[in-house]
Amino acid sequence: MKSGLSIGSQSFLAMLVGLLLGVLLRLSILAVDQTQIPTQVLTPTPPPPHQTLEGGWKVVVSVSHTTAPEIVSVQRLEQVRLLPSTSATNRAQLLNAQGQVIFEQGFETVFYYGEPPTYHEVVEQIIRLPDLEGAAKIRILTPGGEVEYDLVEQ
Amino acid sequence: MKRFSDQEQVACWLCDYGGLLLGMLLMVGLALLLRGWLQPMPITVPPPPMPTMIPSTPVLPTELLPTRQSTLVTIASPQISPTPVSTPTPSSAKPEMVVVFIRLNWSGSQAEFEQAAQEHLNLFLSESQLEQYFAVVVQMPSVGLEDADLSSENLVNDVASFGLLNYPADYYIGLTDGDVALDGQRDVTGWTLGPNSIAVVAEASYLSVTAHELGHVFGLCDEYSYSAWLSQNQTFIGGCPNPYPSDCQKEVGIICSGQPTLNGKNSIMGPSGLDGDYGFNQVCRQSLAERFALLSRQE
Numbered sequence: 001m002k003s004g005l006s007i008g009s010q011s012f013l014a015m016l017v018g019l020l021l022g023v024l025l026r027l028s029i030l031a032v033d034q035t036q037i038p039t040q041v042l043t044p045t046p047p048p049p050h051q052t053l054e055g056g057w058k059v060v061v062s063v064s065h066t067t068a069p070e071i072v073s074v075q076r077l078e079q080v081r082l083l084p085s086t087s088a089t090n091r092a093q094l095l096n097a098q099g100q101v102i103f104e105q106g107f108e109t110v111f112y113y114g115e116p117p118t119y120h121e122v123v124e125q126i127i128r129l130p131d132l133e134g135a136a137k138i139r140i141l142t143p144g145g146e147v148e149y150d151l152v153e154q
Numbered sequence: 155m156k157r158f159s160d161q162e163q164v165a166c167w168l169c170d171y172g173g174l175l176l177g178m179l180l181m182v183g184l185a186l187l188l189r190g191w192l193q194p195m196p197i198t199v200p201p202p203p204m205p206t207m208i209p210s211t212p213v214l215p216t217e218l219l220p221t222r223q224s225t226l227v228t229i230a231s232p233q234i235s236p237t238p239v240s241t242p243t244p245s246s247a248k249p250e251m252v253v254v255f256i257r258l259n260w261s262g263s264q265a266e267f268e269q270a271a272q273e274h275l276n277l278f279l280s281e282s283q284l285e286q287y288f289a290v291v292v293q294m295p296s297v298g299l300e301d302a303d304l305s306s307e308n309l310v311n312d313v314a315s316f317g318l319l320n321y322p323a324d325y326y327i328g329l330t331d332g333d334v335a336l337d338g339q340r341d342v343t344g345w346t347l348g349p350n351s352i353a354v355v356a357e358a359s360y361l362s363v364t365a366h367e368l369g370h371v372f373g374l375c376d377e378y379s380y381s382a383w384l385s386q387n388q389t390f391i392g393g394c395p396n397p398y399p400s401d402c403q404k405e406v407g408i409i410c411s412g413q414p415t416l417n418g419k420n421s422i423m424g425p426s427g428l429d430g431d432y433g434f435n436q437v438c439r440q441s442l443a444e445r446f447a448l449l450s451r452q453e
Contacts, residue, residue, distance in 0.1 A: 050249035079322040110348035116382040
């Protein structure tokens with residue numbers, strides 16, 4: 001008595017079971033891939049330009065050609081608008097408590113200004129920054145040096 | 155009945171079901187091979203909304219509210235959001251640029267202030283084509299700086315400070331019906347801190363001054379004086395996009411009228427107070443277009 005399946009039946013069953021196994025295998029691999037996707041972005045995303053943001057800082061900076069910049073004053077703003085940051089010689093940064101940069105804005109200082117422009121050794125500039133959660137310090141960097149301001153005191 | 159040994163039973167099972175087993179192994183192998191070709195698309199997780207951002211219209215004390223919106227103004231619809239979330243502007247929409255005219259020792263009426271501001275604005279918008287890149291929102295509040303020192307070299311920063319504290323905006327224009335006299339020079343009709351400055355000051359009686367100073371903010375250089383052009387060419391990042399007119403003498407004290415536009419208008423980057431209309435010449439327009447395109451990117 002022949003107890004085995006015919007070649008045709010074996011082929012059909014083989015394809016069916018193999019297909020099922022393949023689908024199961026693929027689903028399990030996909031599930032593993034998805035568990036590897038980070039569910040939280042740790043680095044804060046810079047606030048987008050062209051929008052009115054809740055909270056900001058008005059920073060008056062004294063910039064010199066030769067010496068480190070000085071922060072003249074820092075004042076909190078109820079709302080602030082930012083323009084896109086472009087590559088620039090000077091940078092204004094927000095740091096968190098661990099000293100990591102969480103926001104950066106480039107800015108230029110032009111030492112010739114007025115009509116007609118005349119040379120100024122020191123230029124006072126106003127920089128606006130967003131008030132980001134976790135910001136602990138403002139840092140201003142120029143070719144002449146850098147200066148930090150503790151926001152916790154505010 | 156013959157009883158098979160264990161080895162014979164295994165061999166018989168393989169005879170009966172070997173094809174099935176082999177087929178299954180082939181299909182699994184095929185499935186693994188196909189996985190390499192059909193990798194799922196990477197799934198990106200959008201960043202969580204920033205907790206400090208909220209798109210809104212400026213919240214100002216009642217007495218500081220703008221009394222009139224410019225006819226050219228595009229007012230964004232107020233968006234009421236119960237939770238602080240950011241609403242990204244659609245990529246196809248133009249980003250918003252908010253410009254505030256600040257009354258600077260303005261002695262006339264609010265209506266006169268608004269009319270002067272509107273005329274200054276119209277010249278800049280029509281000549282710069284700014285509205286091709288931005289939805290421009292203009293405010294002309296009735297409360298401004300009343301006791302400013304028009305000769306102070308901090309005047310531009312005073313306007314910027316006042317504006318930042320009271321009216322959130324991208325740029326501030328201090329407009330006066332008085333006499334701006336930077337460092338005592340009474341022939342000065344307006345000035346700014348140069349490229350990337352957020353504020354300018356201008357005398358209302360010279361229509362082209364606001365456009366001239368905003369030209370500096372967006373990187374243009376003076377065409378009325380070679381020494382002025384030269385110092386800006388040496389200090390502006392990337393130098394001057396607009397050349398000093400070739401037909402003007404490069405001597406100290408010579409006032410050049412600037413490179414006129416193709417249709418014969420006076421150059422806005424030339425001196426103020428000339429007879430006739432003013433416009434941005436071709437090189438200035440091209441440079442402004444490039445600058446606006448850069449600034450209007452939304453990331």
